[in-house]
Amino acid sequence: MSKIASLPLFHKVTGQQVLVLGDGPAAEPKRRLVERAGGLVVDDFARAVDEGVRLAFIAFEDAGACEVAAVNARCAGMLVNVVDRPELCDFTTPSILDRDPLLIAIGTGGASAGLAKHVRLRLERVLPDTLGGLARALEAVRPRLRRRFPQGADRRRALDAALREGGALDPLDPSAFQRVEQWAEGAAPPASGALCAITLSSADPEELTLRQARLLGEADLLLLDGDVPQAILARARADAGRQMFHVKPSPQAGLEGVEQGSKAGLDAGKAESEPRDMGAEAAQGPHPEAPASGLTLILHWRPGPA
Numbered sequence: 001m002s003k004i005a006s007l008p009l010f011h012k013v014t015g016q017q018v019l020v021l022g023d024g025p026a027a028e029p030k031r032r033l034v035e036r037a038g039g040l041v042v043d044d045f046a047r048a049v050d051e052g053v054r055l056a057f058i059a060f061e062d063a064g065a066c067e068v069a070a071v072n073a074r075c076a077g078m079l080v081n082v083v084d085r086p087e088l089c090d091f092t093t094p095s096i097l098d099r100d101p102l103l104i105a106i107g108t109g110g111a112s113a114g115l116a117k118h119v120r121l122r123l124e125r126v127l128p129d130t131l132g133g134l135a136r137a138l139e140a141v142r143p144r145l146r147r148r149f150p151q152g153a154d155r156r157r158a159l160d161a162a163l164r165e166g167g168a169l170d171p172l173d174p175s176a177f178q179r180v181e182q183w184a185e186g187a188a189p190p191a192s193g194a195l196c197a198i199t200l201s202s203a204d205p206e207e208l209t210l211r212q213a214r215l216l217g218e219a220d221l222l223l224l225d226g227d228v229p230q231a232i233l234a235r236a237r238a239d240a241g242r243q244m245f246h247v248k249p250s251p252q253a254g255l256e257g258v259e260q261g262s263k264a265g266l267d268a269g270k271a272e273s274e275p276r277d278m279g280a281e282a283a284q285g286p287h288p289e290a291p292a293s294g295l296t297l298i299l300h301w302r303p304g305p306a
Helices: 028-036 045-050 063-075 113-126 131-140 142-148 152-163 176-186 210-218 263-271
Strands: 017-021 040-042 055-058 079-082 095-099 102-106 194-200 221-225 241-244 247-249 258-260 280-282 295-301
Touching: 017 028, 017 045, 028 040, 045 063, 055 063, 063 079, 095 113, 095 131, 102 113, 102 131, 131 142, 131 176, 142 152, 142 176, 194 210, 210 295
Parallel strands: 017 040, 017 055, 055 079, 194 295, 221 241, 221 295
Antiparallel strands: 095 102, 194 258, 247 280
16 A cells, blocks of 8 residues: 555644744744644643643754653643654644635655745645635535435535536636536536546556546546556545456457446446456456446556566
8 A cells, every 4th residue: 555654634723722832933933823723822831731732832942952842742642743853743734825715735744844835835826816715615505516416426426527627617717616606506417327447557656647647536446457556546536446357458449548438338347247348358256346327447557568
């Protein structure tokens, strides 16, 4: 499984106390960050322990004082961040791009705050200021979408179609938020079912085509033909089903690149144990159960010569 250096979380601290120890230029940004998130800054360690504070920022200028404070706070049950000392941190603070209520947090695990900042600055130029308005508009129509599409998977597919590049609610279109109400009234019903196949030869996810990356992000079920690298699978939805699917490509099928089937193709596949209309022939085992709707994606792993 593909590894990540940290578990990214958004922690709500509104109305909660947060310990901030230290003075000077290192501590002040942490105080502002806590206050910006609605937290209440506490600067007395004993009080923080007595009142059950759970988060601590330590920003003493003296390295030894930071180490001692970090040990004491951790022993008191707090999660600790020591400014510019990632080896002493339980958590790090990312560079934040704010499109309230949309937040994008960019972190390097303490490796380089400067790098995170400059990635954020690039994204600031790309992402429109109206993204927050789009998020609020989508929240407002959520009850209507629940009535229109009672099944969560159907709602997700309708949103995927609208939010993808060039869709009715493309997030990079500054005016997308103005169309949410109209879109919610006439949101197209999700497709009855589709079967796609892509052939991969590189373990580098940066070499995925735009369409391959989109299919990975939208698929409900992944059928893995071969030992598909984890770096590629990490680009798929976390809740997508995954099953092994060993097939032998048929020369007549033309399964190079992407081929798309239909609901009929899925039914044929289930009836004959393999999706023969896609030109695939069973190599071993039965065909996995394919969903009646949504996208099933076959990943053929055909690595090139080393």
